[in-house]
Amino acid sequence: MSEGGASRRGFFRDLASAVGSAREVLAPDAPPPEPPPPPPDFGGLADAEIERYARQLVLPEWGTAAQLALSEANVLVVGAGALAAPVASYLVGAGVGRLGILDPDVVELSNLHRQTLHFTPDLGVPKAESAAAKLRFLNPDVVIEPYQVRLEEENAGALIEGQDVVVDCSDSFATRYAVNAACCAARVRLVEAGVLGLQGMVMSIKPGRTACYRCAFPVAPADAPSCADAGVLGPAAGVIGSLQALEAMKLVTGVAPAVADGFLQVDLASAGFLRVHAARREDCPDCGKL
């Protein structure tokens, strides 16, 4: 420390002392200052959280309780493709507590027109890892767990264990039925969806309480084309995935009724939304005994 620095420090110390003395001289009989009011109670949300989530916290339907419920939720997204991109982005952006995302595949050039979490430099990278990298940038407060694995009947139960909600963004009927059966067995709430061309569907399932995917669709269609065969437009997957994200947020927080006991059929060529009823089936092999 230079002599000048010590001198300046001494000056400020003397000044502080003088100010203290002045207070005493100016107000010798003043009552002790009132204690500051207690800080406002924002329900445990930190300032940074209030700022990050302000546009949803301000909604009449949302608020502290919904935000805390979401922040404590474990959600598993099955698939890291076109539907998963809006699902994972919106859930992570909104502040879900932990998001697992699983996909066995690597990013291919033909994915990029609709799978908006993957970019051209990601070609050849496992989709789960590619998605996780973007999601961590989006919201570092969320725990992101990528798994490069294919969900099948044999491992579905272990993958789903401990989840609050599963969002099925897979692109095969075999995976959908495996996810549905495992979620019913574990009584884990599920959001199913599918998209092809300009059409899609979304369905929320509360096992044991509402119709499950197999109740609505007892058998897979024999001649259903795949995305690779029939094609899909990116925005169509974006719409259906966004609806899935919203359904997951409804299931976690209860801020609005989910599309349960049926499904929402979406025809984006005509901009038509049709709610189709489906009832629980007593003979359903997945949920009939629940």
Place this chain on the structure above:
Amino acid sequence: MTWVRTKLALEALAPGDALDVRCRPGEALENVPRSARAAGHAVTVEGTTIRIVRA
């Protein structure tokens, strides 16, 4: 952000409890009473202090 913080603070109160919000003159002093009334709360404004009674 003032209304967001006000809304969260109101959520922590019981119906009938009052919350005083002190604002500097400006946009928040106009927006907070309007948003609070729209949410159904009773609002009075004195100077730069907004008193909101939770509905």
